Amino acid sequence: MKSGKISTLWHHPFVMVGLAIALILLGIGAAYMVWLNMLRDQERLNPSTERLLEVGDGQRIPLAQPDPTPVPTAQAIPVAATNPESTPAPSATPEVLPPERLIIPRINVDWPITPADVDHLPKFRGVGWIFGSAFPGMPGNMVLTGHAGGPYATLTRLHEVQPGDDILVQTETATHRYRVQTIYETTPDDVLAMAPSDKTIATLITCSGDWIPERQTNARRLIVVAAYEGMAREGAGG
Amino acid sequence: MKRISAVHVGLFLILCLLFSSAMAEDRPTTAPPSTEPLTVLADVEGLGHRMTGVYVIRRATDGSGRVFWRFRGMLDGEFEEVDGEAFERWSLDGSVTVELTQFNYPGFTLDQLPARRMTLMPGWDGLIVIAGVPLAVKGEFKAPTAGSSPVLVVTNAGRGARVITELPNTAGSPDREGAQQP
Numbered sequence: 001m002k003s004g005k006i007s008t009l010w011h012h013p014f015v016m017v018g019l020a021i022a023l024i025l026l027g028i029g030a031a032y033m034v035w036l037n038m039l040r041d042q043e044r045l046n047p048s049t050e051r052l053l054e055v056g057d058g059q060r061i062p063l064a065q066p067d068p069t070p071v072p073t074a075q076a077i078p079v080a081a082t083n084p085e086s087t088p089a090p091s092a093t094p095e096v097l098p099p100e101r102l103i104i105p106r107i108n109v110d111w112p113i114t115p116a117d118v119d120h121l122p123k124f125r126g127v128g129w130i131f132g133s134a135f136p137g138m139p140g141n142m143v144l145t146g147h148a149g150g151p152y153a154t155l156t157r158l159h160e161v162q163p164g165d166d167i168l169v170q171t172e173t174a175t176h177r178y179r180v181q182t183i184y185e186t187t188p189d190d191v192l193a194m195a196p197s198d199k200t201i202a203t204l205i206t207c208s209g210d211w212i213p214e215r216q217t218n219a220r221r222l223i224v225v226a227a228y229e230g231m232a233r234e235g236a237g238g
Numbered sequence: 239m240k241r242i243s244a245v246h247v248g249l250f251l252i253l254c255l256l257f258s259s260a261m262a263e264d265r266p267t268t269a270p271p272s273t274e275p276l277t278v279l280a281d282v283e284g285l286g287h288r289m290t291g292v293y294v295i296r297r298a299t300d301g302s303g304r305v306f307w308r309f310r311g312m313l314d315g316e317f318e319e320v321d322g323e324a325f326e327r328w329s330l331d332g333s334v335t336v337e338l339t340q341f342n343y344p345g346f347t348l349d350q351l352p353a354r355r356m357t358l359m360p361g362w363d364g365l366i367v368i369a370g371v372p373l374a375v376k377g378e379f380k381a382p383t384a385g386s387s388p389v390l391v392v393t394n395a396g397r398g399a400r401v402i403t404e405l406p407n408t409a410g411s412p413d414r415e416g417a418q419q420p
Contacts (some may be wrong), residue, residue: 039372039396040365049376049391050399060401095275096388098292100310107293115311117281118406123315128406131290133279135389145406155408172294188404207409217409 051132053191061195063132097171099136102127102144105164106155108159113169121145127154130194134201136169136176137228141197144169148207148218155206157224159183167202167226178202178226185209185220193223200228271298273306274382280311280392284371289313297382303327305336333359365395372396390406 051063099113116128127146134140146154161167167178178201185208186193193203202225209220273296281290291311298304306322332397337355341348348354358366364375374395377387 020392036365036367036372040363042396043365043374044397045308047376048374048393048395048397048399052401053405054401063402096277097275098277098279098310112295112317114317115279115281116402116406117290118402118404120281120288120290120312120315121406121408122312122317124317126317130406131279132391135277145408147408149409163254178290186405188407191402191405193405194402207251207407210390211409217407221408 008210009230030159053195055195056189058203061128063194063196081153092168093173095173096138097133097173099129099142099144099171101170102146102167103170104158104161104165105163105168109157111146111154112136121147122152125152125154127145133194134196136171136202137174137200137231139198139200141195142169142202143194143205144202145205148222154206158204158224159208161224167224168232169203172235175232177229177232179229180202180226182223182225184223186223187219188217188221190221201230202226240357271300271302271304273297274299274386275388276386276390277388277389278392281394282371282373283394287314292320297326299382326381334355334379334381 014095033198053063054060098115100111101110103110111125111127113127113129114122116122117131121128126181127144130143130145133143135143146158148156148158161180161183163180163183165180167180169176169178193205203228204224205216206222207220208222209218211217212219267302270399276295276297277293278293280293282288289311291309291313293312294308296306305324305326306321307324312318312321319342320343322338322342324336324338327335327337329335335355335357338348338351339354341351356368358379366373366375372395373392375390375392377390378385379390380386
């Protein structure tokens with residue numbers, strides 16, 4: 001008798017529909033979990049956060065810099081806190097903060113800096129800080145890039161910079177001083193200019209050479225490499 | 239700092255909610271706390287937009303859970319800057335609840351946000367899915383003074399490493415539109 005009732009219930013259309021919906025939901029849930037696990041595996045094997053420089057012959061080196069662990073320095077001189085309500089903890093170690101302003105006194109450069117990527121550059125008058133490159137004052141290669149011409153031009157006069165010139169990079173709380181060491185031109189595929197370094201350096205990149213209309217770019221890139229000198233005194237960056 | 243749409247807010251939220259938060263009624267109004275900085279680099283694509291920017295987050299070290307955050311970066315190449323406050327509340331089981339309490343953007347209020355709070359459970363493994371966008375987070379996110387990484391990196395998950403074959407194209411094409419200055 002009981003089995004007859006169950007059999008009747010089993011054939012009831014509402015029960016059938018309910019079971020079907022439950023099965024579909026279970027299937028969707030299972031597929032979602034499989035997808036999440038696949039993403040996790042993909043992230044473990046080939047993380048999306050990585051940037052690789054293809055330097056020729058298929059060889060790839062990571063753009064990643066050393067871990068930005070602050071090192072205590074007697075030169076740390078806070079300039080100003082942006083948020084007057086929050087008080088940074090007093091410390092002799094420089095904070096790991098992004099660059100916010102680029103100042104090159106010789107060529108009257110004074111532009112805001114924002115994070116950017118090789119294929120996502122500012123569409124305004126600003127300098128791009130390449131995603132994954134070093135932080136100001138931290139070991140590694142901090143790569144800054146700006147347009148040479150056009151409406152977004154910021155580094156038009158970069159070719160006038162000379163070895164020994166100051167390059168100042170402001171963060172929220174400090175001004176870092178770099179000194180120009182090397183200036184050279186190279187081809188657009190010479191991505192080694194952005195390669196990480198065990199030293200604390202800044203690399204400025206802009207376009208140079210002839211305009212190639214079919215590629216909508218210039219034939220060459222102007223590279224300025226500057227070595228870290230320490231934090232600037234208050235007011236040095238203007 | 240022009241217009242802001244629901245899409246923009248969604249993109250901001252993805253990260254704002256992640257790292258900021260807790261109980262508005264518990265918010266202290268006394269002297270400002272000392273803080274620990276956390277920098278979050280983000281390069282995220284979704285809903286037809288791309289956001290590349292950085293959050294500078296200052297987290298109170300006095301146990302109050304107060305968080306002061308500021309975003310500076312680009313949305314589709316345009317300059318954007320937003321700041322605000324939040325609260326974070328860590329539970330004993332290792333989960334953290336983050337709640338936005340201030341979102342300072344011209345002509346925009348917190349009430350317009352679709353969501354203000356989110357909870358990260360322990361074992362989230364650096365992978366989260368928000369509004370259908372899977373995000374990978376590199377670095378350790380812990381309670382203030384507990385040894386978080388000084389820098390977290392957030393990108394779209396599952397896309398693999400980005401290979402760079404050319405230096406940035408910083409050419410000044412004469413046919414580009416006029417520029418703005420932030």
